[in-house]
Each structure stands twice: as structure tokens, then as C-alpha cells.
Amino acid sequence: MSTTSGNGVRLPIYMDNHATTPMDPRVLEEMLPYFTQKFGNSASRNHSFGWEAEQGVEQARERIAKLVGATAKEIIFTSGATESDNLALKGVAEMYKEKGNHIITAVTEHKAILDTCKRLEKYGCRVTYLPVKGDGLVDLEDLKRALDDKTILVSIMFANNEIGVIQPVEQIGAICRERGVLFHSDATQAVGKVPVDVNQMKIDLMSISAHKMYGPKGIGALYVRRKNPRVQISAMIDGGGHERGMRSGTLAVPNIVGLGKACELCMQEMPEESKRLAALRDRLRSRIEKDLDEVYVNGTMEHRLPGNLNMSFAYVEGESLLMGISDIAVSSGSACTSATLEPSYVLKALGTGDDLAHSSIRFGLGRFNTEAEVDYVAAKMVEVVLRLRELSPLYEMAKEGIDLKKVSWAATPDH
Amino acid sequence: MAYSDKVLDHYTHPRNVGSFDKSSSEVGTGLVGAPECGDVMKLQIKVNPETAVIEDAKFKTFGCGSAIASSSLATEWVKGKTVEEALAIKNTDIVRELSLPPVKIHCSVLAEDAIRAAIGDWKKKQAAAEKPQSVEANA
Numbered sequence: 365m366s367t368t369s370g371n372g373v374r375l376p377i378y379m380d381n382h383a384t385t386p387m388d389p390r391v392l393e394e395m396l397p398y399f400t401q402k403f404g405n406s407a408s409r410n411h412s413f414g415w416e417a418e419q420g421v422e423q424a425r426e427r428i429a430k431l432v433g434a435t436a437k438e439i440i441f442t443s444g445a446t447e448s449d450n451l452a453l454k455g456v457a458e459m460y461k462e463k464g465n466h467i468i469t470a471v472t473e474h475k476a477i478l479d480t481c482k483r484l485e486k487y488g489c490r491v492t493y494l495p496v497k498g499d500g501l502v503d504l505e506d507l508k509r510a511l512d513d514k515t516i517l518v519s520i521m522f523a524n525n526e527i528g529v530i531q532p533v534e535q536i537g538a539i540c541r542e543r544g545v546l547f548h549s550d551a552t553q554a555v556g557k558v559p560v561d562v563n564q565m566k567i568d569l570m571s572i573s574a575h576k577m578y579g580p581k582g583i584g585a586l587y588v589r590r591k592n593p594r595v596q597i598s599a600m601i602d603g604g605g606h607e608r609g610m611r612s613g614t615l616a617v618p619n620i621v622g623l624g625k626a627c628e629l630c631m632q633e634m635p636e637e638s639k640r641l642a643a644l645r646d647r648l649r650s651r652i653e654k655d656l657d658e659v660y661v662n663g664t665m666e667h668r669l670p671g672n673l674n675m676s677f678a679y680v681e682g683e684s685l686l687m688g689i690s691d692i693a694v695s696s697g698s699a700c701t702s703a704t705l706e707p708s709y710v711l712k713a714l715g716t717g718d719d720l721a722h723s724s725i726r727f728g729l730g731r732f733n734t735e736a737e738v739d740y741v742a743a744k745m746v747e748v749v750l751r752l753r754e755l756s757p758l759y760e761m762a763k764e765g766i767d768l769k770k771v772s773w774a775a776t777p778d779h
Numbered sequence: 780m781a782y783s784d785k786v787l788d789h790y791t792h793p794r795n796v797g798s799f800d801k802s803s804s805e806v807g808t809g810l811v812g813a814p815e816c817g818d819v820m821k822l823q824i825k826v827n828p829e830t831a832v833i834e835d836a837k838f839k840t841f842g843c844g845s846a847i848a849s850s851s852l853a854t855e856w857v858k859g860k861t862v863e864e865a866l867a868i869k870n871t872d873i874v875r876e877l878s879l880p881p882v883k884i885h886c887s888v889l890a891e892d893a894i895r896a897a898i899g900d901w902k903k904k905q906a907a908a909e910k911p912q913s914v915e916a917n918a
Contacts, residue, residue, distance in 0.1 A: 681817055683843035687782065687790055699817045700843040705882065707817065719814030755796055755847065757821035757839040758814060773813035774896075 367691075373740045375691040381576075381671060381730030382525050382553060383695060387622070388578035388731065394625040395580065398618040406615045407606065417617045424624025428585055431627040432551075432570065433561035440586045440607045441620055445552040448571035448586035449476040449519075451611065452548045455597025456517045456569070457484050460546075464514035470494045470502050470531075471713045473521050476571075477550055490514070498715050499664035500529035507539060517546045522554035522570075526697065526710040526726055527663030528672025530558065537566030546595060552576050552584075556630030557638065557669055562587060568595050574619065578731060579626030583619035586611075633731075641729050642670035644738050648727060649673055651742035656749055658762075662697075662711055662724060671729035676711075676720040677745075679759035680752040685725060688748035692741050697724035719758075719768075782844055783878035789848035794855050797837040799823045804908060807901025809893045818842040818886065820850045822893035824857060824865075826901050831862045838893075845883040849873050849890035862898050 367375050378386065398420055406421045408414025425436040442448045453467065467484065469477055471493045481491045492510045494502050502520060511518075518540050523530045533549060540547035548569035554560055555570075556577035562570060570587040574580055588610065589595045603612040630637075653659055658678035674697075677685065682698030695701065697708030699722060707721040716724075727741070753759040758768060782790075798821075799806045805825050812819040819842065825835040836854035840847045852873055857865040873879070873887035 679841060681842050681846075684790070684847055687787075687844040698843070717815070718817070722814070722817035755793060755839055756841045757810065757819055758841045760798065760821075760839060768814060773815075773819070774811060 369691075369740060371736055371740065373734075373736045376693060377691065377733075377737045377741060378693045379727050379729060379733060379737070379741060380693045380695055381728035381733075382528070382726065383728070384575050384581065385578045385730055386732060387575075387580060388626065388629055390629060391579055391622045391625045395618045395622040398621050402617075404617075406617050407604070417615075420617055420621045420624075421615055424620045424627075427624040427628045427631075428572065431560070431631045432555060432572070432587060433563050434587050435590070437608075438562075438587055438590050440588055440610050441615055441623075442584050442586055442611055443582055443616075444575070444584040445474075445550060445571040445573035446476040446584075448573075448584050449474070449550055450480050451586055451597065451600050452569045452571060453477065453480045453484060453517065453519060454600055455610070456546060456548070456595075457487075457489055458598035459596050460516040464516040465489045466492070466512060466514040467517045467519065468492045468494060468507065468510050468515060469519045470496060470521070472496050472500065472524055472526075472710045473519070474525060474550055474552070477519055477521070494520075496713050499666075500524060500527050500662075500710075500714055501664065501667065502531055502536070504532065504535055504539065507536065511539075511543050511545060515543070515545050517548060519548040519550065522549045522551035522560065523558070523669050524663070524710060525553050526708060527674045527714070528553070528669035529663040530554065530667040530669065532667075533567070534565045540568075541566045546593075553669060556627060556634065557671070559634070562589065568593070569597075572623075574623040574626055577626050577630050580619050580622040583616055583623050585623065637731060638670040641733075644729050644733060644735060645671055645673050645727070647735065648729070648738045648742055649675070651739065652745055655746040659749075660716075660720065662714060662716055662720075671733075673727040673729075674711075674724060675727075676716065676724045677749050678720065678723060679756045679762060680749055681722050682724055684752055685723075685745075685748055688752065689741070689744050692744060694728070694741075695726045697726065698722040785877050786844055786848040786879075789851040789877075790844045793838075793847060793851040795835075795837050795851065795858075796839065798839065799825055799835075799837055804828075804904055805901075807897040807899070807904065809896025809898075809900060811892045811896050812842070812889050814841065818846050818889055820846065820889055820893040822850060822853060822890075822897045824862075824897045824901060826862060828905075833857045833860055833862065833865055836897075842886065842889075843883070845877070845879055846886040846889065848877050849879075849886045850893060852876060853890040853894055857894060862901065865894055866898060868894055 404413030404417040406417040552573040572585040662674040682696030683700035699707040711721040870887035870891040
């Protein structure tokens with residue numbers, strides 16, 4: 365149910381574009397014919413219904429490949445980046461098991477990578493989880509040191525979903541290529557937002573998700589390099605040999621067409637859009653910082669997605685903040701907002717204290733956010749933080765000059 | 780996650796926010812929880828020394844909406860009760876009143892702990908107040 369605020373902003377405001385994005389109407393338009401008119405199975409080789417569907421699929425493949433500097437044959441369709449991550453890691457581990465069983469990844473990866481690694485460890489793989497520095501970046505020396513003669517894969521995400529930080533992908537690719545180790549990057553948050561070139565960056569496998577770039581949910585892709593080197597992976601899903609034997613199952617044609625169109629639009633709009641989003645993000649940040657003290661940006665601003673802002677508001681807990689800005693959709697690294705009651709492990713990896721992790725808010729600006737929305741959100745954030753600080757015993761203690769780090773907290777008092 | 784109306788009410792209109800003078804002999808202060816856990820409650824009571832009735836209460840909380848509501852409710856409930864009556868308040872009463880889901884039960888436990896801590900602090904002060912008299916008598 366939407367309402368309008370004072371300055372004409374339509375509520376509620378969606379500013380959580382790292383969780384998902386609204387579909388671009390142009391993407392929906394492109395998909396529609398494939399539901400009831402061009403509804404054929406793209407694997408039906410013998411009639412026009414199949415050929416039509418296949419055409420739609422192949423055009424999408426081209427569009428996706430173009431966006432990332434690949435060739436169409438190197439794009440494999442999956443149900444999303446989580447499946448692509450699973451396929452990349454498990455597919456490589458199985459195919460190259462004679463060569464080795466060591467995988468290197470980082471502690472800030474998405475659960476789709478981390479949980480898959482945990483499973484591979486159960487199956488006998490050895491996994492190294494590289495730490496990150498305070499700015500959120502992997503230390504290249506750590507990577508070089510971790511590589512050994514049993515390493516078969518390095519998997520480092522292009523851009524982080526919580527803090528938007530962009531890893532030194534090109535340098536990581538160079539290191540891996542030189543050592544003859546495959547490099548996979550979960551580029552879910554990066555593709556369509558920042559320039560990605562699999563050849564320039566020496567990426568051998570890459571996960572892509574449609575619903576993070578104004579496409580439909582339920583579809584993604586895995587880029588699998590064919591030349592220099594030729595990468596092979598074991599299929600995880602069998603049955604019919606679709607996608608060059610790498611991923612069986614009838615293709616979700618309308619979704620694929622949507623992903624393709626989403627990529628085409630991103631390619632066209634990226635130069636302008638990334639500039640616009642960075643300006644909006646910086647505006648949001650400066651308006652908040654102007655009226656509030658003790659707010660901290662998590663992760664480096666220098667290598668970051670243009671639309672991402674992750675900030676901690678000292679002395680105020682994240683979920684109570686979200687409650688106060690109930691007409692704005694963002695997310696928090698607070699334990700109270702997670703299903704498992706754990707605070708954000710990404711923020712923890714940066715060395716952010718748990719208390720600041722509980723006080724963090726992630727803003728994800730996107731294609732459909734406006735300046736008026738940014739101003740509304742900034743003003744609301746300031747208002748709610750100030751109100752909650754009046755309620756906060758920590759703020760009171762800090763203002764009295766007490767060093768909160770020196771307090772011995774009684775989680776359960778003596779009775 | 781939908782919040783109950785009562786939780787939302789306490790969050791939007793928290794009762795008894797503020798602080799008493801910690802050093803006053805009539806005031807008991809309970810500070811429970813830890814920033815690393817995402818929950819810290821400070822609950823204070825002002826107790827009539829003769830009747831042991833809690834005449835006023837104040838709170839401040841760092842925590843989620845349910846934590847704020849639990850401690851706000853706690854200050855409402857202890858007012859007008861004697862110290863012993865207040866000790867009978869159980870976290871389950873808070874859960875019921877605020878319709879807290881299972882994942883938020885720990886907020887009510889912390890609120891109960893805060894009440895006990897405040898009362899414990901007040902009692903300690905009363906006990907310490909009695910000692911100096913005997914010291915003076917001996918001096």
C-alpha cells in the first residue's frame with residue numbers, strides 16, 4: 365500500500381537493491397511474448413515453436429556475453445547465482461580432483477560460496493579462507509602465500525553484497541593465471557553495475573544473477589571459459605545434457621530472455637547510471653554525516669559499488685532503527701535482523717566491533733531511486749537516530765565520558 | 780517480521796524514558812546485557828525508604844523494538860508495587876503481554892533481569908546505609 369509523503373515521495377521507499385531489484389518494465393515487456401505466444405521448448409529442434417524459443421535464448425546469451433566480454437558459448441544458464449556458485453565450486457572440485465583438492469576463498473564471501481566450501485570440506489577438500497583487511501579487501505600477499513601445488517581453484521567475489529567493496533579482481537586473476545590455478549568470481553553484485561571483462565581480468569568462471577540487475581528472480585548464469593585455458597566442470601544436474609552437458613533441464617526461456625534484456629539495458633545505461641548512483645549515494649552519506657556524530661562507513665569508499673552505503677550508527681541498535689524508518693526498505697547487520705541471531709560476519713571480518721555491527725544499516729541505491737527519496741531517507745535517519753540515542757544507555761554513558769570498551773558488562777547480574 | 784501492536788506502541792511512545800541520580804540512596808540501578816550482544820538495558824527505580832514501594836521508574840535501552848518495549852513495560856509494571864511484589868514479575872508475563880515471538884523471548888528475560896538488578900542494587904544500598912551507624916557507635 366503506497367502513500368505519498370510531504371515532498372511528493374511515494375512511500376514506502378525501496379532502498380535495498382542488494383537484496384533484490386524491481387524488474388525494469390522494459391525487461392518484463394521483452395519477456396511477455398515467451399509465456400503464451402513463443403512458448404516452445406528451446407530444445408525442440410523440429411518445429412517453429414522450438415526454433416522461436418531457441419532464438420530468444422540465443423539472443424539473450426549474446427547479450428549476456430557482450431556485457432562481460434565473453435562469447436555466447438561460454439554462458440551456461442542456471443536458476444541463479446547460488447546454483448552457479450555451487451556448480452562452479454563442486455564442478456571444478458570433481459573434474460580436477462586428480463590435480464588437487466585445495467580451494468582458496470575469502471571470509472567475506474556469500475553463504476552460497478561458504479556453505480558450498482563447508483560441504484566440499486566434508487568430501488575431503490581443503491579450503492583456505494583468506495581474511496580481509498579493515499577496508500574489506502583481500503591481501504594479495506596472503507593469496508600468494510596460500511597457493512600451493514594442490515590448489516585447483518580460487519573463488520573471490522567481485523563485489524560484496526553487504527559493504528559493496530570491490531576486490532582487486534584483475535590482480536587476483538593475474539596471480540592465478542600465472543600459477544595455473546582457475547579463478548572463479550561470484551560477480552552477482554557487480555555485473556551490470558561496474559565494468560566486468562573476463563579476459564582483461566583473467567576470470568575463468570563467473571556467477572551472474574538476473575534479479576540483482578532489474579531482471580526476474582529464478583535465473584542466472586555461469587560463465588565458463590573455453591579458451592586459454594579451456595575450463596571443464598562436472599555437471600551437478602543430469603538429465604538430457606542441456607547447456608553443453610553442464611546443466612540439464614529445459615531452459616526457462618522467458619526468464620532467460622529477461623536476463624538477456626536486463627544485461628543489454630545495463631550495458632547501455634551503466635556509464636550514466638553509475639555516475640548518477642554514486643552522486644546519490646554520496647549525497648545520502650553527506651546529509652547523514654552533516655547532522656549526526658559517531659557514524660562510520662564500513663569498508664573502503666574507494667573501491668566500492670556506486671550505489672552502496674553501509675554505515676554504523678553508534679549507540680543505536682539496527683533493528684530498532686529499521687522499526688523507526690518503517691516506510692523505508694533497507695537492511696541491517698544486526699543480529700536481531702538475521703534468522704540465526706548472529707551479527708553480520710562480513711562486518712566482523714572487517715574488525716568492526718559487534719556493537720557497531722549491531723548498529724549497521726545497509727543502503728542499496730538503484731536505478732529507480734531519486735534524489736527526493738535520498739533526501740527523505742537522510743532526514744528520517746537523522747530523526748530516528750537522534751530519538752533512539754535519547755533512549756540509549758550507551759549514548760548516555762559515552763556522553764558522560766565513560767569508555768564503553770572498559771566497562772565489564774554483566775550479561776546476567778547477581779541477584 | 781510483524782510486530783505486535785503493543786510492541787509498536789511502546790516503541791513509538793516509550794514510557795518513563797530517562798535517568799535518576801545514580802548516587803541517590805533512594806535509587807536502585809540495574810544495568811544488564813552487553814553491547815556485543817546487541818542488548819543493553821538500564822532500569823532504575825526510586826523507592827520510598829519507609830514503605831519499600833517503588834514510586835517511580837525510568838529506563839534506557841540499546842536494543843531492538845522488542846527489547847525497548849520489554850523494558851518500557853517493565854517500568855510501567857514496577858511503579859506502585861513494593862520491591863517484593865516487583866520481584867515476582869516474570870519474563871513470561873512480559874512475553875504474554877507483548878505477544879513476543881519465540882526469537883524475542885530473550886528480550887523479556889533481560890527485562891526481568893534488569894528489574895532484579897535494580898532491586899538488588901537498591902537493597903545493597905539499604906544494607907550499606909545501616910553499617911555506618913554501627914561504625915559510628917563504636918568510634
